[in-house]
Amino acid sequence: MESSEEVRSRLASRLTALGGRGLDGVFTRYLDHCANQQTWLRGALGSATALAGVASEVGDSDMELSVLRMSGPRLQAAMFGTLLLATWVDFLQLTDALLRDCPMCGTEKLFVDLHRVQGLMEPTLADLASLDLERGAAAANAMPELMGKLTHEFDALHRDARSAMELGGKVMVAVQVLEMLTLISTLKMSLPRPPPAASMTLSVGxxxxxxxxxxxxxxxxxxxxxxxxxxxxxxxxxxxxxxxxxxxxxxxxxxxxxxxxxxxxxxxxxxxxxxxxxGMQVTGRAGAGMSEAPRHHVMPKEHREWFEQRGFKGDMDIDQFCVRLEKSQHEAIHGGGNWKLGRTWPGEWNRMIMDALQRAERRDGQMLTRNTILRIVAENMKRYDIPMKFTKGGRR
Incomplete structure (x- = not known):
């Protein structure tokens, strides 16, 4: 992140010489695209750090691990997002060098090339930026193929520029411009090249x-x-x-x-x-076309304001603390299929958990802390045999 930010800032601050070309004008949008990616990446990393901090303060070991797992989608998104950011910065560096030092390379073509590369990246970036577990996992699995395409695009741009400069009699300039670029991502990290007569193998382990x-x-x-x-x-x-x-x-x-x-x-x-x-990661749907399991809020939605007053906001919003349950189990802990009748049963989850929390608060004589609430919730989840594996739910 720091390396990419340093390069982007340098490119953005470079003034185009009078009569020359650079990453200004119509190319400014590509620098802005870089800045936009840095914004959500820093947000994801900050969120993961905050969740890790909360996890370290929870007294219950199972709840500690469960909260730590909530940082997983953010960590994975940041890991692959920074790779794409570094790759985009590589393309910007190459384009900037060609605009400044290769008059034979057309401005329009370079603009279109960057637009095409951005189009390749955007769907994956959108999936990663969503911080959704399933979308992020699919994007991560598709990343090697995407990086292969981006490497091909980079090589094609590199070759086209060299050909254009060689045709223009600028062979030495071509060598200097293209070989002096210091790239920070994985695009130049290929395996040792085989001899010219050998074919490239795809089974290297x-x-x-x-x-x-x-x-x-x-x-x-x-x-x-x-x-x-x-x-x-x-x-x-x-x-x-x-x-x-x-x-x-x-x-x-x-x-x-x-x-x-x-x-x-x-x-x-x-x-x-x-x-x-x-064990591979299991998707949210049950693999063979089955319907999605209900998502149970372990902290009742009808008491959202009560929890917000006690620190459950932002990354710790109660919508983050949902678990997937089989329909039968979900109905059972809520007292059967009719939720209105279920609320009359003292053992119904929402009624039980709020009674437990409010009793603890009256006993302490002050608002419960967020960590204390998590410990009480964890104890009752174990009693009800509710898996402590959280996923994001909705406000419906």
Missing amino acids: LVMSSGGVMAGSRLVVSAEWVEMMRRLVQAGVISVPAVSAAVRIHGGRVMMAQAHQDLPEGVRDALGDSPEVR
Whole structure:
């Protein structure tokens, strides 16, 4: 994020020489696009940090882990969003260099090229920025294929510029402009090139070494990164497919060409052969065309204002604390199919949990803290055998 911001700021502050070209005028929208992505990425990272902080203060270990898992969609979105941001900055750097130093490269063509690249990125960026678990997971799984397309676009732009400058007799300028660019993303991270007569293989694997995961003779990700990912996967914060997609992207174009459903052996070896690693992330719908399970608010919606007064706002809004239940279980904890009759039963969830919270508050003689409420909710979720795996619900 910091590297991308530094490059974007430098490009935005560079004044176009009199009579020259640069990333101003019609190209300004592309710099603004970069700034817009930085805004939501910083929001996602800030939200994940806030949730991690809340998790560390909760006394109940199960609730602590559940709150930490709520940061997962934000972490995954930020991980892949920063890759796309760095890639976009690469395209801006190349375009800026060509506008300034390659008069043979048409302004209109460069504008159209950037517009096409932006169009490739936008659907995935929209899915990531939504911070929705299912949309984000689908976007993460599709990222290696997208990065392959972007790499192809970058190479095509690179080749077209070199051809244009060579035809214009500017061979040395071409070399200087195109080779002096310092790119910060993964676009130039391809595996060692084979001899000219050899065909590129698409089955290069990943192996685990003491320094991290290797592809060919190059370190793809460090051992520290692998250990961090292993812990997050085992805790259920992020999914194995997302980690796999990230490693493929860092592995370069050869790994991007592999089917995204397959988990590279080196990644599995690095993460460890545990049930958490073997288990793929389950989607919200029950896999075979079944209807979506009801989402149960563990903190009753009709008491939203009461919870807001006690700190449940923003990232900790009560809509964040929903769980998916089978329809029969959802009806059971609410006293049957008729919710009005269910409310007359003392054991009905909404009535029971509010009674427990209000009794605790009267006993303490002051408003309950957010952490105390979470502990009480966690205790009762265990009593009612409600899984402590939260998903975002709606206000309906």
